[in-house]
Amino acid sequence: MQHQENSNTHMLTVIGCGDAFSSGGNAQTCFHVQSPSGAFLIDCGTGTLAGLKKNGLPLSEVDTIIISHFHGDHYGGLPYLLLDAAKEKREKPLTIISPPGCEEKIQQLFELLYPGTVVLDKLNLAFVSYQAEEEISLPHLSVIPIPVSHKPESQPHGIRIRTADKIIGYSGDTSWTERLVDIAADTDLFICECCFYDTEVDGHLNYLELSKHIDRFSAKKILLTHFDEEMIAHMNAVALPRANDGLRLVL
Helix, strand or coil, X not given: XXXXXXXXXXXXXXXXXXXXXXXXXXXXXXXXXXXXXXEEEECCCCCHHHHHHHXXXXXXXXXXXXXXXXXXXHHCCHHHHHHHHHHCCCCCCEEEXXXXXXXXXXXXXXXXXXXXXXXXXXXXXXXXXXXXXXXXXXXXXXXXXXXXXXXHHHCCEEEEEEECCEEEEECCCCCCCCHHHHHHCCCCEEEEECCXXXXXCCCCCEHHHHHHHHHHCCCCCEEEECECHHHHHCHHHXXXXXXXXCCEEEC
């Protein structure tokens, strides 16, 4: 399937814009980006494999998966993607960029979900751990992780991704923090969590709080995501663009 309009086009597909509870029937977090040099995923919730197939986006074309933090609705889909890749006898390299410890966590998940099944050894995987503020450069993209305000045990980060001539900022899960201004700075697209409309919950944003700061974001486009039932119920009062599963944006 051809998703690019020309050689410089980047196409973002929302695989999942839901919270951990799939509020409103939305899948857990995942964004697929097709760039001129390849495809990558931003986060990988548990419904990612189904979402890729539903949207006609072959896992075989994904080169890189970037994980913002270790909560299940953001990386819990990895075992199923890797299991599918092994079933299809994938030989193409796959790079997983994350906070430290991802390979060990995936091994533990396989031991719980599919005991006795050997998957990681069958794949050409590279696990790349990032440290806050340190840029990771691959041939087709670069990643700068920036700490945000969420459960510390999950190693939470927002992400700035540069690919070709485009920059994508992603908040990850977070309460309001000044670092969001840095993550969004001069991006072509800033994907920002907005779990609630007005309820204050530590570790997440609400729309009324976010609205106070919106003029400080120097992003060309903003896309809200990660919706709770409360936010979904107030969508008619939300002026900013909102993600929905299956949405495609040209950057």
